[in-house]
Amino acid sequence: MTTAKPGARDGRVLVVGGYGAVGTTVTSTLAGWLPNRVLPAGRSAARARQDGGVRVDVADPDGFRQVLDRLGDVTAVVLCVEPSDTGLARACLERGIHLVDIGATRRLLDGVAELHDVAAAAGATAVLSVGVAPGLTNLLARRAHDAVGGAERLDLAVFLGSGERHGGDAVRWTVQGLAEPLTARPLRTVLPGYGARTVHPFPFSDQHTLRRTLGVPEATTRLCLDSRPLTAALFALRRAGLLRAVRRPVARRMLIEAFRRVHIGGDGFAVRADAWRGDRHAAYALTGHAQSRVTGLAAAYVARELLTGAPPPGVHHIEQLPMLAGLPEALAEHGVTLHRPGGWGQE
Ligand SMILES: NC(=O)c1ccc[n+]([C@@H]2O[C@H](COP(=O)([O-])OP(=O)(O)OC[C@H]3O[C@@H](n4cnc5c(N)ncnc54)[C@H](OP(=O)(O)O)[C@@H]3O)[C@@H](O)[C@H]2O)c1
Incomplete structure (x- = not known):
């Protein structure tokens, strides 16, 4: 040394x-x-x-x-x-x-x-x-948490462009997340520039981290892709339990390859954090292009x-x-x- x-x-x-x-x-x-x-x-x-x-x-x-x-x-x-x-x-x-x-x-x-x-x-x-999520989501959550005087609940939303060429390691991570069990319900939210979207629970680390670092009892991160049909199809398969097969290496490799080839939509992304405390509510959002x-x-x-x-x-x-x-x-x-x-x- x-x-x-x-x-x-x-x-x-x-x-x-x-x-x-x-x-x-x-x-x-x-x-x-x-x-x-x-x-x-x-x-x-x-x-x-x-x-x-x-x-x-x-x-x-x-x-x-x-x-x-x-x-x-x-x-x-x-x-x-x-x-x-x-x-x-x-x-x-x-x-x-x-x-x-x-x-x-x-x-x-x-x-x-x-x-x-x-x-x-x-x-x-x-x-x-x-990064973007976790990263910018954590910072927005912190601002919203402070604005309501300490949140009792945080809802985070991540919107990713399915037209972007995401890196292989990031695609591997996302596909693995599809095999995780569902932990909460989908929600409707509005993402600046993209309108009202349904976002689905996804195992981003920020929701676990923020419970500890901010002391918030309940925090959930949800995801949608800019392609509505792709988002609907993926999360319907996941709800039906069909994506659990992704835990098997061959199925996982096939899905990763498929994801790497599909480029529908643009490269815009958005993240949003909503904090709730009693009747108080605060929200922050960020938009940009090319999350990588x-x-x-x-x-x-x-x-x-x-x-x-x-x-x-x-x-x-x-x-x-x-x-x-x-x-x-x-x-x-x-x-x-x-x-x-x-x-x-x-x-
Ligand atoms: N926090 C966030 O918001 C955020 C956003 C995007 C991505 N990420 C994370 O960032 C990571 C990278 O994503 P990415 O999109 O940049 O993926 P990527 O394009 O696949 O980049 C990974 C790089 O690491 C290299 N690599 C792979 N295995 C390696 C190993 N064993 N030792 C050394 N180098 C290795 C790869 O090159 P070779 O294969 O040629 O070695 C490649 O250049 C992922 O884990 C992803 O989940 C986080």
């Missing part, structure tokens, strides 16, 4: 999954802000040679530790591909390396949160729930804030750090618009 660690303001940023749909934006955005300090990393040795990056396999935490020790001057890692366990996060945090994690799986995020004391002891900060790009911009912004600010050591979800509360406004220059919808169901 290196002993002479560079300061956060001088060291390099390793973007793991740096050639993916999200990682490409993280790498190019950070390289503009921190010239010569950004290293993309992925499984391909050829790409690493071609782009001056590093070969890393997230399925091999020991190899990852060796890469960090060999490089010696990495001060932040942006994780843009989901590993199977928390080995990578531990390797970063115990070395005092900041971590930005765009992952959306509850089990993994809970595991990284357990490394809080490891991070705090080494002076490192990890930020979890970074906006997730990458959000991750780059968080990484830059960690490197240039004074983040509190430990593991935090995005809504727990006041220094990141301005992210929705910071994204305005990238076509992301913040809305204050009126009452429930009104635009």
Whole structure:
């Protein structure tokens, strides 16, 4: 392990999954802000040679530790591909390396949160729930929660463009979510620019995180795609139990392939958070284009804030750090618009 660690303001940023749909934006955005300090990393040795990056396999935490020790001057890692366990996060945090994690799986995020004391002891900060959902949904939920004086219930809605070329790892995650059991009822909501839509319960991690970080007893995240027929067909199959077959590897691979080929509709996305307390209600929404790009911009912004600010050591979800509360406004220059919808169901 290196002993002479560079300061956060001088060291390099390793973007793991740096050639993916999200990682490409993280790498190019950070390289503009921190010239010569950004290293993309992925499984391909050829790409690493071609782009001056590093070969890393997230399925091999020991190899990852060796890469960090060999490089010696990495001060932040942006994780843009989901590993199977928390080995990578531990390797970063115990070395005092900041971590930005765009992952959306509850089990993994809970595991990284357990490394809080490891991070705090080494002076490192990890930020979890970074992206559109989780990420912007957490920040909107926090605003709506504060506006009603502490929510008793949160309803989050995510609208994704089925015309966007989502990355393979993101499609794998979504297909796995279709096999999860239903936890709540669908709802009608209004998404700015897209009108009234039915949104269906989906296992995004934010609904679990927010119960804990904000102390809200009830929180549900629901999803719809911009193609109404595709949304209706998928969730009807899911209600009928037919998508449980997705737990079998062959069926899962087939559905992932099908999803990767289907591009119906546009690349617009919207997220909305409604908070309720007695008869009080507050809602915030955001709209934009290309969720992979906006997730990458959000991750780059968080990484830059960690490197240039004074983040509190430990593991935090995005809504727990006041220094990141301005992210929705910071994204305005990238076509992301913040809305204050009126009452429930009104635009
Ligand atoms: N928080 C949010 O709002 C949000 C939004 C979008 C995505 N995500 C999450 O972000 C992750 C990435 O999504 P994406 O759309 O960018 O997917 P993607 O395009 O498939 O990108 C993943 C990248 O990681 C690389 N990779 C795959 N397996 C790897 C391994 N074992 N070791 C090292 N690199 C590996 C892939 O390249 P090779 O296969 O060539 O190695 C690829 O470049 C997903 O887990 C997704 O759930 C979160």
